[in-house]
Amino acid sequence: MLFQQILNGLTIGAVYALVALGYTLAYGILGLINFSHGEIYMMGAFIAFTCISIFNWNIWLSLILAVVICGLIGIVVEIVAFRSIRHGARSSQLISAIGVSIVLQNIAMLTWSSRTQPFPQIITTKIIKINDIVISNLQIYILATAVILMVTLYLLLYKSRIGIAIRATSQDPDTTSLMGINVNKIISITFAVGSVLGAAAGILMGLYYNSIVFNMGYTVGLKAFVAAILGGIGNIPGTMLGGILLGFVESISAGFISSQYKDALAFLIMIIVLLVKPTGIFGTKEVEKV
Amino acid sequence: MLKVEGLTVKYGNITAVNNISFEVPQGKIIALVGNNGAGKTTTLKTISCLLKSANGKIIFDGNDIIGQQPHKVARQGLVHIPEGRHIFPRLTVKENLTISSFSRTIKFKHFKKEMEEVFEIFPKLKERQKQLAGTLSGGEQQMLAIARGILQKPKLLTLDEPSMGLAPIIVEDVFESITRINKQGTTILLVEQNAQMALSAADFGYVMEVGEIVLNGSGASLLNDPNVKKIYLGEVD
Ligand SMILES: Nc1ncnc2c1ncn2[C@@H]1O[C@H](COP(=O)(O)OP(=O)(O)OP(=O)(O)O)[C@@H](O)[C@H]1O
Ligand SMILES: [Mg+2]
Numbered sequence: 001m002l003f004q005q006i007l008n009g010l011t012i013g014a015v016y017a018l019v020a021l022g023y024t025l026a027y028g029i030l031g032l033i034n035f036s037h038g039e040i041y042m043m044g045a046f047i048a049f050t051c052i053s054i055f056n057w058n059i060w061l062s063l064i065l066a067v068v069i070c071g072l073i074g075i076v077v078e079i080v081a082f083r084s085i086r087h088g089a090r091s092s093q094l095i096s097a098i099g100v101s102i103v104l105q106n107i108a109m110l111t112w113s114s115r116t117q118p119f120p121q122i123i124t125t126k127i128i129k130i131n132d133i134v135i136s137n138l139q140i141y142i143l144a145t146a147v148i149l150m151v152t153l154y155l156l157l158y159k160s161r162i163g164i165a166i167r168a169t170s171q172d173p174d175t176t177s178l179m180g181i182n183v184n185k186i187i188s189i190t191f192a193v194g195s196v197l198g199a200a201a202g203i204l205m206g207l208y209y210n211s212i213v214f215n216m217g218y219t220v221g222l223k224a225f226v227a228a229i230l231g232g233i234g235n236i237p238g239t240m241l242g243g244i245l246l247g248f249v250e251s252i253s254a255g256f257i258s259s260q261y262k263d264a265l266a267f268l269i270m271i272i273v274l275l276v277k278p279t280g281i282f283g284t285k286e287v288e289k290v
Numbered sequence: 291m292l293k294v295e296g297l298t299v300k301y302g303n304i305t306a307v308n309n310i311s312f313e314v315p316q317g318k319i320i321a322l323v324g325n326n327g328a329g330k331t332t333t334l335k336t337i338s339c340l341l342k343s344a345n346g347k348i349i350f351d352g353n354d355i356i357g358q359q360p361h362k363v364a365r366q367g368l369v370h371i372p373e374g375r376h377i378f379p380r381l382t383v384k385e386n387l388t389i390s391s392f393s394r395t396i397k398f399k400h401f402k403k404e405m406e407e408v409f410e411i412f413p414k415l416k417e418r419q420k421q422l423a424g425t426l427s428g429g430e431q432q433m434l435a436i437a438r439g440i441l442q443k444p445k446l447l448t449l450d451e452p453s454m455g456l457a458p459i460i461v462e463d464v465f466e467s468i469t470r471i472n473k474q475g476t477t478i479l480l481v482e483q484n485a486q487m488a489l490s491a492a493d494f495g496y497v498m499e500v501g502e503i504v505l506n507g508s509g510a511s512l513l514n515d516p517n518v519k520k521i522y523l524g525e526v527d
Pocket of ligand 1: 301304305306324325326327328329330331332333373483
């Protein structure tokens with residue numbers, strides 16, 4: 001029973017972690033809490049659904065198209081909603097993010113209706129039973145995809161030129177521009193990367209629960225934000241752990257207390273962490289931004 | 291190489307730099323000295339286009355660069371080492387240096403060779419390549435900032451108070467490296483409060499006071515100017 005909950009928690013936590021990384025990347029590079037990020041997650045699922053179920057396109061092509069389009073949406077959101085108020089007040093950035101969120105949700109509702117839709121079952125679910133533990137092959141795919149994406153992100157940030165430029169921009173954008181680097185381009189790339197991760201997460205979640213709905217990004221977005229806060233927003237490894245941890249807390253509380261309280265518990269934990277250790281569980285005093 | 295004509299820079303309605311003109315000829319070291327708040331940093335930031343609201347002309351290599359984006363100016367070979375060093379504290383020393391190559395079209399093999407040459411000037415940096423730059427001492431950070439600037443292959447290098455906060459013996463090291471870079475062919479515009487050191491190193495100097503250039507002359511002649519002596523070198527006659 002406990003092992004089962006841990007496995008379920010790990011699966012869902014890995015998805016939270018992917019979404020949470022988008023918050024952390026945006027925060028690291030612009031000091032901005034991008035509350036519209038959950039909608040990118042939703043868009044990822046819906047675009048994949050459209051390409052596969054409606055247009056009957058090739059599955060791989062559809063998946064790639066979905067994440068690429070979401071990457072582009074991320075770039076456009078940054079340019080339209082955040083660029084002109086980059087040095088503005090936090091409150092205006094927050095309002096702008098919420099505005100984007102409302103717009104994207106409404107676009108989704110108008111395009112795909114407000115009904116819950118079935119996500120195409122591109123993988124036939126197989127169940128593996130070991131004693132009384134149930135593992136589905138989907139869980140393994142989700143975990144594997146999440147791990148691959150996170151390792152790729154790590155390599156991108158810490159082993160590539162783009163990564164050095166992203167980290168430099170997050171530390172000191174003016175000086176980065178003095179190095180001949182186009183900071184706006186780096187910020188666009190960062191938003192694209194975060195959005196690609198978010199879209200992938202949306203697709204994985206669609207597969208897992210096999211249904212999607214236009215406002216699915218809302219709760220997950222908030223929870224991913226909680227995960228980022230838990231781990232220390234702006235801190236990449238911390239955010240990954242924060243996501244996993246939140247997944248554990250949820251599934252264990254669903255298993256041992258009641259699944260009705262799992263959302264409330266997530267936010268309760270966030271409040272406690274913010275009160276006790278505002279930089280997050282894994283955050284140090286000086287937050288390593290990106 | 292660089293010609294500044296009638297440059298005025300304002301912060302809101304405060305005029306920080308008022309109608310100044312000066313010239314930095316190719317191959318020379320030009321010093322711009324003055325007290326706190328004279329407008330030296332403002333001038334350099336305007337030249338590298340970090341500050342936008344300016345009137346006048348900044349002619350670099352024959353083009354007026356006012357209003358351009360800073361990364362484009364840097365790519366043309368006008369490299370600015372800002373006041374307070376501004377190394378990237380949470381990048382390693384090596385990453386701080388390789389970042390200079392990103393906007394250049396240079397093979398990594400050749401860049402590595404340039405890096406070795408820079409390590410000859412600053413051997414300390416070579417030992418500390420893997421260390422986070424924020425953990426370097428103040429003097430080492432200044433060396434890193436200069437090394438990073440050199441690796442951008444500047445035609446014109448502008449330095450803002452490279453001696454700030456350093457022990458006198460380190461200041462000498464820094465100035466030695468500046469003259470060395472200049473001898474290797476890089477033109478230098480040097481901003482300093484340390485007028486003694488700057489004017490000794492410079493071919494020509496300008497003295498700034500509350501946003502205006504009040505004096506100019508060769509380094510040696512300014513050092514002997516009674517007013518400069520009194521105000522900037524703290525000598526009483
Ligand atoms: N961001 C800003 N907003 C408003 N005023 C500013 C700003 N930056 C500088 N100033 C003002 O402009 C004037 C010139 O400042 P600047 O930094 O250019 O002087 P400086 O010669 O570099 O001085 P220091 O030797 O102390 O570095 C000062 O009066 C300063 O208060
Ligand atoms: Mg200054």
